[in-house]
Amino acid sequence: MRAVRVHDYGGPEVMRLEDVPRPEPGEGQALLRLAVSGVNFIDIYQRLGQYKTPLPFTAGNEGAGEVVAIGSGVSEVRVGDRVAYANIIGSYAEYALVPASRLVVLPEGVDYRLAAATMLQGMTAHYLSHSTYPLKPGDACLVHAAAGGVGQLLVQMAKHRGARVLATAGTEEKVALARALGADEAINYTKQDFVEAAKRFSDGTGLQVVYDSVGRDTFDRSLDCLAARGYMVLFGQASGPVPPISPQLLNAKGSLFLTRPTLGNYVASRQELVWRASTVLEWVTSGAVKVDIGAELPLAEAPEAHRRLAARQTTGKVLLAI
Numbered sequence: 001m002r003a004v005r006v007h008d009y010g011g012p013e014v015m016r017l018e019d020v021p022r023p024e025p026g027e028g029q030a031l032l033r034l035a036v037s038g039v040n041f042i043d044i045y046q047r048l049g050q051y052k053t054p055l056p057f058t059a060g061n062e063g064a065g066e067v068v069a070i071g072s073g074v075s076e077v078r079v080g081d082r083v084a085y086a087n088i089i090g091s092y093a094e095y096a097l098v099p100a101s102r103l104v105v106l107p108e109g110v111d112y113r114l115a116a117a118t119m120l121q122g123m124t125a126h127y128l129s130h131s132t133y134p135l136k137p138g139d140a141c142l143v144h145a146a147a148g149g150v151g152q153l154l155v156q157m158a159k160h161r162g163a164r165v166l167a168t169a170g171t172e173e174k175v176a177l178a179r180a181l182g183a184d185e186a187i188n189y190t191k192q193d194f195v196e197a198a199k200r201f202s203d204g205t206g207l208q209v210v211y212d213s214v215g216r217d218t219f220d221r222s223l224d225c226l227a228a229r230g231y232m233v234l235f236g237q238a239s240g241p242v243p244p245i246s247p248q249l250l251n252a253k254g255s256l257f258l259t260r261p262t263l264g265n266y267v268a269s270r271q272e273l274v275w276r277a278s279t280v281l282e283w284v285t286s287g288a289v290k291v292d293i294g295a296e297l298p299l300a301e302a303p304e305a306h307r308r309l310a311a312r313q314t315t316g317k318v319l320l321a322i
């Protein structure tokens, strides 16, 4: 089968399309014939070696396709089921082995593209807005990189929970996208000071929560946007990792809470995974939450997909058609 393999950490060029043996499912595993793979920023961190991943590996952490074989002891899915998953490495490939307990059977009306566009970023937006800091009506929140994959979904979910949303993005087109998705205010943070915007947005009192996936470039100033006892939710590092800080800083900035969550801990049990995935898939099927597939490239063009994502040239979801 064809698979995009990484033998050394480095730039997009280290990803190579190779022929590798098709695997056989072991106990508790299902073999999927993938139709679509989702591209996510975590794929870039893994390729760069920022998130240590044993070499060599097949890139990609999200896919949708058909179950073509199962190992012993599998009860969650059957051969022929249409399924999707997130957070298991190896999805830039024609076939993937996935623990059956991590698969979600797709409801009628959800095609593979929509599923692969929704699973990882949708469940992330869901846990951030519903579990890490469960937004309440009237809360004021900041969503950075609001026109991105997670960002677009997070803006919409925050609005559904009744929060007021201040959004940031890197171009005027992206700012317009964030507004169209329901953000109460959106600014271009490469031109405007987002701390000032946050103060204005909250009548000087500060925000209840900042959802920051940009990391190094925004972290310090994001802390300055918060109200006393506000929540700093650092969930990514698109601009680079945040250097260590002293806990005393959280005291000085107003008894702040800081968390650095990751999806795996919010879909740890099968029950939580199925609840989050089915909720999000229902919303995207009904249109309550809109998914914007900003780019779709063939598997062989995985390096180009990474180049565009890393260069801030994408909006919404990036997919690889297999």
Ligand SMILES: NC(=O)c1ccc[n+]([C@@H]2O[C@H](COP(=O)([O-])OP(=O)(O)OC[C@H]3O[C@@H](n4cnc5c(N)ncnc54)[C@H](OP(=O)(O)O)[C@@H]3O)[C@@H](O)[C@H]2O)c1
Pocket: 039, 040, 041, 042, 120, 121, 124, 145, 146, 147, 148, 149, 150, 151, 168, 169, 170, 171, 174, 213, 214, 217, 235, 236, 237, 238, 239, 240, 261, 262, 263, 264, 309, 310, 311, 312, 313, 314, 315, 316
């Ligand atoms: N912790 C978790 O569970 C979890 C799960 C999923 C994703 N994430 C994180 O969420 C973030 C978004 O992921 P995504 O896959 O949806 O990507 P994305 O938001 O579609 O793309 C990243 C965006 O970050 C912004 N950005 C700002 N500075 C950047 C820089 N120096 N280099 C590159 N991008 C920069 C860009 O938007 P602008 O041009 O508008 O600034 C860019 O489009 C990532 O940090 C990812 O690691 C975390």
